[in-house]
Amino acid sequence: MASLASLAPELLLLVADRLHNIEDYSALSSTCKYLRTTLQSVSPNIILRLANNQSRIFFRPSPEFLVAATARQLGEWARLDPANEATLAVAFQNGVDGMLDLALIHCGLTMPRIRQLHALRFSVINPVTDIIDQCVGQQWYSTPNFWDGGVDDAYTIDADPNTTFFHLAIYGELFAPDLAAYLDGNATHRPLSVETRLEFIKYCVPDFACELRGSINPRDAHLPNGELDPRRAVKPVGPYARNEDNSYAEFPKNNNIALVWVLQSTRWRPHWRNLRQRVAVDFQDGFEDDWWYDGGEGRDWRQRLWENVMVCQGLEGLGMIRPEMQDEWLEKIRGWREKVAALERTPGETWVGRHCTYDYPFLLGDLRICASGYVGGT
């Protein structure tokens, strides 16, 4: 190390370029003050690449963890230019792996951010995953008399709560800036399109319920020429890739359905309701979305928007439901409510078959469009 410390900064940065992983980088940085200071100018993109080299050790689940860590930057990059957004939409077809490939080109991480991310593991990721497990995981399935009234939403769902947590976090990281601009009425902001959002849901929250096989029949989702609406159609690529005998290369789990079940769960919603009640009264008492939602009937769009904004704030945002972390969010939640209250027009709707979503990033609507025809055949 003594000889490394005698290298000029430019040469040292070349050495950093040849490092293999984040552990080497860390070790090298901690050998002496000169190395630490100099290595601080290694680009965030290289730090991300080094982290990716050890994603299976330090950033699990892989690649979801690093995708969540970079999704906000990736979304910002995509909003710069319609061509970027088109590139992102194509990358989605390779699932979260496709997102990571693009992030490795256009995004970066810093060591302070990596330390924050690791702290989130204990403050947010593990405890919220535990709640998700109560909604769609082992704890849910272990409820006594599961199928006979033990839970109010018994269903067959093949999901992994660890991954479901990250799907929710990644959606928020990608689309929260569009929600903010929607609430602010910021006309200079170019949001990602509904079509881009649906591509994300189909391929990055993959679910065999999204593929059209057997009895899965999304009604009214066909074009006049008989073809399936491309916004609902799923190609046999990425998470849906097939072997030669047409079996799945890797069977996609119920990631979409799991997320829908979480958002509607009576073991999930009270955490958010209690938090809202610390701030203000609901726009609509007893508001509840369900799978059958087919428009605004009987449901207050302001309530839906406020709840959606809260749950779609990304990784840090999911800490909102932890009582010990709530205080820092109260002002924001109050601000969102005020902005929602001040909106004059009903959000614009986009219909695909019998399901609809909004022009703002509406997670539940996006999910249901992409799995339409699976639950109850609608």
Ligand SMILES: *[C@@H]1O[C@H](CO)[C@@H](O)[C@H](O)[C@H]1NC(C)=O
């Ligand atoms: C890690 O990073 C280095 C340098 O960027 C690269 O040459 C190497 O192939 C990567 N993979 C592994 C497993 O080290």
Ligand SMILES: *[C@@H]1O[C@H](CO)[C@@H](O)[C@H](O)[C@H]1NC(C)=O
């Ligand atoms: C999440 O992953 C960790 C580490 O692999 C595992 O110990 C834990 O049981 C998983 N949690 C759930 C709810 O599946």
Ligand SMILES: *[C@@H]1O[C@H](CO)[C@@H](O)[C@H](O)[C@H]1NC(C)=O
């Ligand atoms: C409006 O959106 C643009 C583009 O995203 C952003 O640069 C700007 O800061 C936003 N303005 C406000 C007032 O938030």
